Amino acid sequence: MNGDLTMSISRREFTRIGCRVIIGAAAGTAIIESIVKNSLASEDKKGEYDWNEHYWGFVVDTTKCIGCGRCANACKLENHVPFDEHLYRTWVERYRVLKKEEVKIDSPNGGIDGFTNDIPKEDIKKAFYVPKLCNHCDHPPCVQVCPVGATYLTEDGVVLIDYDYCIGCRYCIQGCPYGARYFLAEETPHHKPHSVLGGGVADKCTWCYHRITKGLLPACVQACPAGARIFGDLKDPDSAVNKILDKERINVLKPDLGTRPKAYYIGLDREVR
Amino acid sequence: MQPHIKRAFTLLAIAIIVFIVIRSLVVPDSFGQYGWYRGDSVVDNRNFPVEYAGSASCGEENCHKTLYSIWEDSRHKTVNCETCHGPSEKHVSNVRIMPQPANESRDFCGLCHFRQTARPEDFSQIDPETHGQNLRCAYCHNPHKPWFV
Amino acid sequence: MTEGLIWGYVYPNEAEVQWSILIVLYPYITGLVAGAFIASSLYHVFGKKEIKPVARFALLTALAFLLVATMPLVAHLGHPERGVQIMFTPHLTSAMSGFGYIYSFYLIVVVLEIWLSFREDIVKKALSSRGLKELLYSGLALFSYDISERALHEDEKLARRLAIIGIPSAAFLHGYVGFIFGGIKANPWWSTPLMPIIFLMSAIVSGIALLILLYIVAMKIRRHAIDHSCLYSLAQYLWVFLIFDVVLELLEVVSMKYESLEEIEIINILLSEKIATTFYGVQLTLGIFVPFVLLLLVGIMKNHDTLKTIMIAVSSTLVVIGVFAMRWNVVIGGQEISKSLSGTLTYVPVFFGMEGVLPAVVIFTIPFIILLVLTYILPPWKDMEEATE
Structure with a gap:
């Protein structure tokens, strides 16, 4: 199943597995297994990053977004998301409220190639951009519906995917109200060292977990020239994110669904869903 | 039984x-x-690989220090090096690996600066039809320290 | 490539429909299982003697379809080889995680139920045959040949108990499939507490209809007279469950339209443009109202057995098609509206490929082949035919 079986098993490991089989067969209870597992956990290599010290949050200031799409572009490059497929960890939406009470929403190629002026200015009442990404909800419906535990909320508040464990049922894609998840059909170099067969798994924004745990900013935040994306630690009272949350009036997307997103928005319009 | x-x-x-x-x-x-x-x-x-090194690493170790200090004081200081020059972590760790050359086309600058109704009005924007006679932007504007002609 | 199929605004990641025709097939097949089992329970638990001719055949039908119920699911997975993790580490907050265990439990109940009801035949065959056949039946009898009156009586008692457990587990197996959709708050077309019970009712309806069709076909092939009292009785149950089914299905749509929440605009577009034909036309009119009227006439009419049989056969065919349309409208319909509530997309089924129409057709023919093999090993004909002899 997982490659573990094909590995050569050392004698000590063999004894350990043997013991566990006997215990498991005799009792079959989760309690005993959890004891075994906890003893294994103590051997775990802990890096310098302590996830108990952080709780990440994201602010999107839609009033500053200029719709250049550099965020979506940088995201694809950083995370090796195929450019030739309609898959986006983050994307920019354009809302144009027309004078005849009609709303035009678009996001051609996620905004990566920019936007075209296909509606004359005179017909437009107001217009603005809204960048979107995974909200890393505190009550993530995607995690709730995963049947095997292949996606989870970490201690530092990020929703991640286990690419080696995902069975590719796509229930999480159905469960996400924000369209943040997609199905990665093909293997990408990014996942290669970790995936047995590659591809065939769900994927989404991780707030660049591999960067933020090294003290870097997410690629989209770093790429944004307008300061429309702000990332920071909710546990740090002086963080960039907390400074905004303390002062501005903010909202989240689809608050009525009770997902408790941690991507907060400034300047949300009623048309934005 | x-x-x-x-x-x-x-x-x-x-x-x-x-x-x-x-x-x-x-x-x-x-x-x-x-x-x-x-x-x-x-x-x-x-453990996934990092691709974007961050602007700070460009100014380090006397590599691009002069250009960096010019950029640092410019109106483009919010635009990080790699936003135009592409992800460069590999270049930082090995100078022989060159990042993609920066896109110098009008359309690339236009991603930010062509007039768009949805763009905040106070942001610097030009009408590509009337402005600059189809010249490359860098002909007049230094991308590392932009100014108005 | 998909541009022409999109209207309005859909989230960029929604450009592709994730759950294809295979996932339409899955609730359809489990529905047939649940329905066939409940039909057999009418005899085994509630003692409806008139159902007796098809009671054991219904169990075999349930098993045949149950054995393939997992196929469309596994074929659809991005990593079929990891599918078994759903049993090793079931994440209990997920409606889907129960699948492995509920399915296995139900499979055990159905297999035991079949074994107990056929044991007398199995033992007799084991004792009267030689060679490989003897080995097969002896194995099926677990090398225990006690068919004394007392033993058979005990078997019957246990079978009845199993059938009593079987009804709620059949209801659970299918109700939970409904909850997989009904529990998704992100999708306004799916998210309703009525979904499990709608699924259950349509499951029972489709199962009984399928059983009627298979019974008629089996009797035609065997050139044997149809037991009309059994057929009319099944038709009557079909009619009653159709009423429950249509009430619930209409209640869902009516309450959505009456409450007119934020999503009503996109739901209206879905109903009037995207799935109008399959919903109003096939699911409601052909799948429910026409059979409802035909079966009503069957109930009223006297004599004319041949005509009534034809009417029942037509009704059952329509019901079986209508329920498939219902599954389609739920699974595909729900994905044809964007979660942005401001756009729709169109699912175009491919023919070949892992998730195409061809594998779906292949998977759907397998249960009929399994049923053929099962009826060869464990012939249920004795009680299907003795009543009219």
């Missing part, structure tokens, strides 16, 4: 025990370490 029923239930019991044995062999060790997931997956996610 009838013997045939006893046999049927024994078979069932054996099947369940076999299942438990296989389960204990196959479920990864780190599963359940922190929650209902494979604990090692967190490490996997942390």
